Amino acid sequence: MFIIGELINGMYKNIGRAIKDKDKAAIQKCALDQVKVGADALDVNCGPASRDPVFDIRWLIESIQEVTDKPLALDSSKPAVIESGLKVAKARAIINSTTADLEKLEILVPLAKKYNAKLIGLTISSKGIPQNKDQRLELAAAIVANCSDAGLPIEDLYLDPIVMPVNVAQAQMCEILEAIREFKIISDPAPKSIIGLSNVSQGACVRSLINRTFLTMAAAFGLDAAILDPLDKELMDAAVTSDLIMNKNIYCDSYLDAYRKK
Amino acid sequence: MELSLEKWSGAVSTVSIGASKEEGGTRSAVLKVGGQKTLPYLSAEGQIPYRPQIAFEVWDIAPLDWPQELLRPYQAVIKDPLSWAQKCVTDYGAKSICLRLMAAHPDFGDRTAQQEADFIRDLLKKISVPLIITGCGDDAKDNLVLPVCCEAARGERCLVGSAMQDNYKTLVAAALADGHNIIAESPIDINIAKQLNILISDMGLGLERIVINPTIGALGYGLEYAYSIMERARLAALAGDRMMSSPFICFVGQESWRAKEAKDEAQRGILWEAITATALIQAGADILVMRHPKAIEKIEKYINSLTGD
Numbered sequence: 001m002f003i004i005g006e007l008i009n010g011m012y013k014n015i016g017r018a019i020k021d022k023d024k025a026a027i028q029k030c031a032l033d034q035v036k037v038g039a040d041a042l043d044v045n046c047g048p049a050s051r052d053p054v055f056d057i058r059w060l061i062e063s064i065q066e067v068t069d070k071p072l073a074l075d076s077s078k079p080a081v082i083e084s085g086l087k088v089a090k091a092r093a094i095i096n097s098t099t100a101d102l103e104k105l106e107i108l109v110p111l112a113k114k115y116n117a118k119l120i121g122l123t124i125s126s127k128g129i130p131q132n133k134d135q136r137l138e139l140a141a142a143i144v145a146n147c148s149d150a151g152l153p154i155e156d157l158y159l160d161p162i163v164m165p166v167n168v169a170q171a172q173m174c175e176i177l178e179a180i181r182e183f184k185i186i187s188d189p190a191p192k193s194i195i196g197l198s199n200v201s202q203g204a205c206v207r208s209l210i211n212r213t214f215l216t217m218a219a220a221f222g223l224d225a226a227i228l229d230p231l232d233k234e235l236m237d238a239a240v241t242s243d244l245i246m247n248k249n250i251y252c253d254s255y256l257d258a259y260r261k262k
Numbered sequence: 263m264e265l266s267l268e269k270w271s272g273a274v275s276t277v278s279i280g281a282s283k284e285e286g287g288t289r290s291a292v293l294k295v296g297g298q299k300t301l302p303y304l305s306a307e308g309q310i311p312y313r314p315q316i317a318f319e320v321w322d323i324a325p326l327d328w329p330q331e332l333l334r335p336y337q338a339v340i341k342d343p344l345s346w347a348q349k350c351v352t353d354y355g356a357k358s359i360c361l362r363l364m365a366a367h368p369d370f371g372d373r374t375a376q377q378e379a380d381f382i383r384d385l386l387k388k389i390s391v392p393l394i395i396t397g398c399g400d401d402a403k404d405n406l407v408l409p410v411c412c413e414a415a416r417g418e419r420c421l422v423g424s425a426m427q428d429n430y431k432t433l434v435a436a437a438l439a440d441g442h443n444i445i446a447e448s449p450i451d452i453n454i455a456k457q458l459n460i461l462i463s464d465m466g467l468g469l470e471r472i473v474i475n476p477t478i479g480a481l482g483y484g485l486e487y488a489y490s491i492m493e494r495a496r497l498a499a500l501a502g503d504r505m506m507s508s509p510f511i512c513f514v515g516q517e518s519w520r521a522k523e524a525k526d527e528a529q530r531g532i533l534w535e536a537i538t539a540t541a542l543i544q545a546g547a548d549i550l551v552m553r554h555p556k557a558i559e560k561i562e563k564y565i566n567s568l569t570g571d
Contacts, residue, residue, distance in 0.1 A: 249498075249503065250452055250453065250456050250494070250495070250498050250503060250506060251453050251456075252453045252454070252456035252457035252460065252505070253453075253457050254457060254460045254461075255456075257460060258456065258460050258503075258505050261460070261463075261504070261505070
């Protein structure tokens with residue numbers, strides 16, 4: 001599974017403060033901590049408190065790139081912020097994210113093409129959050145069609161079914177899992193799937209267990225990637241073990257160590 | 263029709279065997295194996311930088327169980343291993359020698375570590391091609407002999423073996439100290455092959471210095487099983503599993519000439535060895551340790567036909 005570490009986000013107090021004080025060392029430590037435990041890529045989000053996110057995302061990326069060459073997921077709802085990041089990203093970036101709304105797709109898909117970036121497409125639109133699998137697939141098909149018309153390779157597209165908190169939308173969990181499986185039949189080559197995992201346990205009291213149980217189940221439905229907290233060791237162990245069960249990695253007694261050494 | 267091409271993210275690691283004068287050794291050539299970025303001979307899909315290499319198997323004592331047909335080409339030199347090795351190079355154009363230190367075995371000659379080390383020194387003076395050194399198969403004795411032999415060949419960047427899951431530390435330490443590559447042997451078991459590579463690299467020996475001996479069976483004796491293990495390991499390597507990304511060494515001669523069909527009739531053994539080798543080349547073998555010069559000649563031609571040389 002492709003793991004994107006979620007911890008460089010201005011929403012977290014320590015990161016918010018580091019962005020404000022331009023404390024490069026704190027950002028770099030957070031980046032390396034995540035890479036060390038097996039993150040394949042790092043999400044970068046200036047957070048709501050940033051006064052100048054167009055500048056801040058560039059500063060974040062340049063700081064991170066001094067210590068790791070892992071790809072970065074540029075996380076913002078503002079295309080100007082994303083483009084500012086794309087201009088300085090060295091490894092192949094991931095745009096996080098577009099919705100299924102035409103006005104978003106028309107800006108972000110060409111940006112992905114221009115900068116040879118991957119793109120995360122949320123199956124959500126201005127009409128609201130989808131309520132079942134079919135609505136998710138409909139939005140997913142609209143995103144795929146747009147990317148396909150624009151000439152963006154579909155294997156560079158990650159569809160996100162929008163994970164809801166289990167304590168808010170319990171009936172949606174199975175719909176989300178089914179959607180992950182059916183994203184694959186929208187086109188050939190198939191788009192990839194991704195989830196923002198932590199949302200599933202938002203507001204619940206046993207968050208780590210809910211996170212790793214959902215991740216494991218999503219893996220069984222064919223999930224390709226997840227944005228999550230890689231410092232949660234049991235969660236990462238569950239992700240690596242899921243890959244093993246799905247026959248994506250060859251077993252050996254030290255398979256957990258082997259993954260972290262990759 | 264358009265070819266459907268696979269995009270691989272991984273590659274087999276490149277292992278260099280033998281060190282030239284500039285690199286601190288005395289070898290006349292350096293053999294490079296591995297480096298593939300695609301499955302065997304799908305060159306439209308990715309790079310295949312080096313051809314498979316054949317090493318002539320030479321023992322330090324006259325073998326007792328080799329059939330007549332196999333002994334015939336070496337008849338005059340079989341009791342003199344230095345001349346045997348030299349004959350392989352000068353008469354048959356061997357590009358590398360795989361020396362088996364069988365005389366160290368308690369049941370064969372029980373030679374001491376010092377005697378074997380002296381022999382290695384003499385051999386290195388006699389021939390200048392890169393050297394592969396393998397033990398006699400008795401773990402306790404190999405742990406005494408191989409480190410001393412590694413030291414005798416210090417700086418020559420040999421390939422030494424075999425490290426196994428329950429006996430690898432001594433040999434890895436020796437290879438580290440004296441700058442050699444190592445053969446990691448697993449009993450036709452991909453899980454153990456991966457585990458052993460982790461154990462060896464944990465000791466600090468880089469993955470670019472490990473060659474996997476997956477253990478093979480000859481034609482009619484489990485060849486398909488070996489083939490599928492190698493294929494699976496190679497697919498994992500190309501998909502990015504670094505712990506599976508080592509080149510393969512296959513002891514083709516040893517396994518082929520054990521087959522009773524190979525011993526029965528004069529020419530059949532040669533064919534048995536050649537056919538086993540061709541299948542393993544298709545499975546991704548990087549180094550083939552072979553015995554009969556006629557089988558080797560056929561395989562060199564076959565490799566030429568694959569690589570266009």
